[in-house]
Amino acid sequence: MMFRTPVRPLTDLYIGLMSGTSLDGIDAALVDFGSGSPQLVAAHFEPMPDTLRADLLALQQPGENELHRASLAANALALAYARAVEELLAHSSGKRRAVAAIGCHGQTIRHQPDSGYTVQIGNAALLAELTAIPVVSDFRSRDVAAGGQGAPLVPAFHSGLFRDAQMHRVVVNIGGIANLTDLPPGDGTVTGFDSGPGNVLLDGWIARHRHAQYDANGDWAASGQVNQALLDRLLSEPYFNAPPPKSTGRDLFHLAWLDQQLSGLALPPEDIQATLLELTARSIAHATFQHCHAAEEVYLCGGGARNGALVQRLQALLAPLPVASTEALGLHPDWVEACAFAWLARQRLHHLPGNLPAVTGAKGECVLGAVHA
Ligand SMILES: Nc1ncnc2c1ncn2[C@@H]1O[C@H](COP(=O)(O)OP(=O)(O)OP(=O)(O)O)[C@@H](O)[C@H]1O
Numbered sequence: 001m002m003f004r005t006p007v008r009p010l011t012d013l014y015i016g017l018m019s020g021t022s023l024d025g026i027d028a029a030l031v032d033f034g035s036g037s038p039q040l041v042a043a044h045f046e047p048m049p050d051t052l053r054a055d056l057l058a059l060q061q062p063g064e065n066e067l068h069r070a071s072l073a074a075n076a077l078a079l080a081y082a083r084a085v086e087e088l089l090a091h092s093s094g095k096r097r098a099v100a101a102i103g104c105h106g107q108t109i110r111h112q113p114d115s116g117y118t119v120q121i122g123n124a125a126l127l128a129e130l131t132a133i134p135v136v137s138d139f140r141s142r143d144v145a146a147g148g149q150g151a152p153l154v155p156a157f158h159s160g161l162f163r164d165a166q167m168h169r170v171v172v173n174i175g176g177i178a179n180l181t182d183l184p185p186g187d188g189t190v191t192g193f194d195s196g197p198g199n200v201l202l203d204g205w206i207a208r209h210r211h212a213q214y215d216a217n218g219d220w221a222a223s224g225q226v227n228q229a230l231l232d233r234l235l236s237e238p239y240f241n242a243p244p245p246k247s248t249g250r251d252l253f254h255l256a257w258l259d260q261q262l263s264g265l266a267l268p269p270e271d272i273q274a275t276l277l278e279l280t281a282r283s284i285a286h287a288t289f290q291h292c293h294a295a296e297e298v299y300l301c302g303g304g305a306r307n308g309a310l311v312q313r314l315q316a317l318l319a320p321l322p323v324a325s326t327e328a329l330g331l332h333p334d335w336v337e338a339c340a341f342a343w344l345a346r347q348r349l350h351h352l353p354g355n356l357p358a359v360t361g362a363k364g365e366c367v368l369g370a371v372h373a
């Protein structure tokens with residue numbers, strides 16, 4: 001029997017595609033790993049089409065005919081991912097054939113690691129067909145199969161890129177959900193976990209009351225007063241004091257959860273927004289002090305780094321620790337996650353592990369992801 005030799009050489013150029021909990025869109029990054037440290041060659045943001053966002057939001061809870069709806073949404077996502085790839089490559093002509101693979105996170109519609117599953121949709125086979133580039137997807141399932149949370153996965157990438165020989169750093173990604181990576185200097189154990197909501201509740205509340213997709217710069221939150229009674233209720237959610245390994249998502253932090261906490265309280269909507277911003281800031285600061293005792297510097301990434309009011313509260317709560325964006329470390333905060341999934345695809349093609357068992361709680365290191373060659 002003759003085996004076809006692979007037509008595509010294993011180059012050092014990878015694409016990472018991230019569409020996260022916020023459902024704002026697709027971050028696409030073209031990354032060159034040839035020089036040892038990853039170089040961002042090109043980046044593109046593809047907004048999520050409104051109808052697809054609504055379909056994906058509806059799929060976050062059980063509903064009628066959800067297998068069919070999820071499959072159609074997965075196909076629509078593949079088309080959107082392919083558009084993101086085309087736009088990305090349009091800025092870097094001639095690179096298509098040099099791309100070894102696309103690392104595609106997919107869209108999380110359920111995350112229940114304690115029940116043994118996590119579901120990211122996005123038809124990876126169709127994306128491979130549409131782009132003619134191999135696609136690596138389903139990065140979390142193997143870690144969950146090994147007893148882990150399947151999340152967060154970015155700490156391994158943060159460790160390779162942002163760790164310092166002397167300074168003890170913490171990296172905080174503020175997406176829909178916020179996650180922390182604790183990076184001791186030298187070769188101490190890297191840890192990480194989800195601290196709780198990042199922007200997900202802020203986005204949901206402003207969408208309900210002002211029909212905006214997000215609270216630009218946190219200006220609406222800054223116009224309200226933090227309500228201590230509500231804040232205490234929100235912070236009494238057991239997730240915040242649960243020990244790592246832990247991960248969460250829209251499965252727990254959604255508007256119906258908020259509505260339950262609001263029962264019996266009649267507050268102006270801007271005060272609720274102010275309290276939600278304080279919840280994000282307090283839960284991140286609490287997690288940092290509780291689990292990253294020796295932290296000396298904090299670096300932010302994800303869309304929350306653009307929320308000036310949130311960044312100010314974090315700076316105040318984390319003082320005297322200096323708080324800066326990952327841009328100070330050479331990678332713009334908007335592209336860290338997409339670059340991480342490019343790296344995870346590279347790890348997969350090189351048969352190298354992508355998880356950190358000390359973070360996810362998996363029983364060992366695992367090669368993550370399924371390949372559509
Ligand atoms: N100018 C801004 N002001 C305030 N918030 C902003 C701004 N720009 C982006 N954001 C917030 O950042 C969010 C997007 O962040 P990001 O892309 O990091 O999330 P994600 O990748 O979807 O989430 P996750 O990391 O949980 O998977 C938006 O939904 C919004 O809440």
Ligand SMILES: CC(=O)N[C@H]1[C@@H]2OC[C@@H](O2)[C@@H](O)[C@@H]1O[C@H](C)C(=O)O
Binds near residue numbers: 021111118177248
């Ligand atoms: C199940 C899932 O999609 N989790 C996401 C989400 O978004 C932020 C946080 O919750 C993190 O745990 C994870 O994403 C990043 C990319 C991670 O795995 O590191």
